[in-house]
Amino acid sequence: MSIRTLDDLLAEGVSGRRVLVRADLNVPLDKQTGAITDDGRIRAVLPTLGALVAAGAQVVVCSHLGRPKGAPDPQYSLRPVAGRLGELLDAPVSFADDTVGDSARATVEALTDGQLALLENLRFNKGETSKDDAERGAFADQLAALGEAYVDDAFGAVHRRHASVYDVPARLPHVAGRLVLREVEVLGRLTGQPERPYVVVLGGSKVSDKLAVIEALLPTVDRLLIGGGMCFTFLKAQGHEVGTSLLEEEMVDTCRSLLERADGKIMLPVDVVAADAFAPDAAHDTVPADGIPGHRLGLDIGPETVAGFAAALSEAKTIFWNGPMGVFEMPAFAAGTRGVAEAITKTDAFTVVGGGDSAAAVRALGLDESSFGHISTGGGASLEYLEGKALPGIAALED
Numbered sequence: 001m002s003i004r005t006l007d008d009l010l011a012e013g014v015s016g017r018r019v020l021v022r023a024d025l026n027v028p029l030d031k032q033t034g035a036i037t038d039d040g041r042i043r044a045v046l047p048t049l050g051a052l053v054a055a056g057a058q059v060v061v062c063s064h065l066g067r068p069k070g071a072p073d074p075q076y077s078l079r080p081v082a083g084r085l086g087e088l089l090d091a092p093v094s095f096a097d098d099t100v101g102d103s104a105r106a107t108v109e110a111l112t113d114g115q116l117a118l119l120e121n122l123r124f125n126k127g128e129t130s131k132d133d134a135e136r137g138a139f140a141d142q143l144a145a146l147g148e149a150y151v152d153d154a155f156g157a158v159h160r161r162h163a164s165v166y167d168v169p170a171r172l173p174h175v176a177g178r179l180v181l182r183e184v185e186v187l188g189r190l191t192g193q194p195e196r197p198y199v200v201v202l203g204g205s206k207v208s209d210k211l212a213v214i215e216a217l218l219p220t221v222d223r224l225l226i227g228g229g230m231c232f233t234f235l236k237a238q239g240h241e242v243g244t245s246l247l248e249e250e251m252v253d254t255c256r257s258l259l260e261r262a263d264g265k266i267m268l269p270v271d272v273v274a275a276d277a278f279a280p281d282a283a284h285d286t287v288p289a290d291g292i293p294g295h296r297l298g299l300d301i302g303p304e305t306v307a308g309f310a311a312a313l314s315e316a317k318t319i320f321w322n323g324p325m326g327v328f329e330m331p332a333f334a335a336g337t338r339g340v341a342e343a344i345t346k347t348d349a350f351t352v353v354g355g356g357d358s359a360a361a362v363r364a365l366g367l368d369e370s371s372f373g374h375i376s377t378g379g380g381a382s383l384e385y386l387e388g389k390a391l392p393g394i395a396a397l398e399d
Contacts, residue, residue: 003399005175018147019150024064039088044179060116065077094115136163140170148173152180154180155179158394160392184385187385195349197317198222198320200223201227203227203324204229226267228323232298237252244294267309271304272287280331284333299327299330328357345367
């Protein structure tokens, strides 16, 4: 790919220039208090923002948060993010109450060299996610008018054909930020010639969400370890009863076909933690994967499975992990995710955590982030990259 980088832009000089940065500040918020519960995505963009501020740019940051319906919604405001961003940068961050309206224009006009402003949620505007090219383009025109150059550092959004990701780069000189560049380099190692054995760990709730990446990975990986809610559809495909566990009945035949074609590459749980209910205080026991009681549902992989997965991981030279092994948000069902994550950190392999819930689990469980080779900020984007799909946001940066 031929993509200009942030360093190219800095070499040209940005002092006194308005630089529009598309960041991914889509952080989780506590539903009760509105407080940020995981600031990982904010911290991930700091190297790019810090470099621009230090070089004297007037930095205009834009992002989405959540899934508002194309209109302002207070529960999805980026205002809390502006406060946290200011704390991390140790500098004031101006906040615009809209994205391309009077407040945005006034806030941007007031910036001086080395200052930074954050615009309100991009998805408060229908044009951001519109499938109509004209509507999306009109919003992109307004957004691009706030900058003289554009930096995309929102890897978590590059798989979206949205105005701020796909259309704005066509209207401004554009470069990839440091985070996007690092993500592309790392994932390129996985899709190129990864050092072997190459082991992939997949979890999460649904097979249907991961089917395309499983299809893409099967010919290239040496082992594919499957946990999380999706494992129960595979266990059903093997002829086992899964009680009231999460099950995609329509995917059973597909899973059976995958197992037949996998030639032994796929490892499934041999034991699971089965509970009476989906609740943090539910009664639970560890049972064989082929002996789940009819009234119970599996909420985590069991200790024998963790040991087996750890043994497979210990031999790996390259590891990609996407998706938790169980309901890690509930302490009673977090041991599987913790065990697999710790096993990954103990290897000498090149390790990549594929964003989303996996990255959240690393932080929620208090694991040392530096023990992993790379923690991606893009769950869906990472998977689509590994599937071999063209990502609109990356294509828009190519010259």
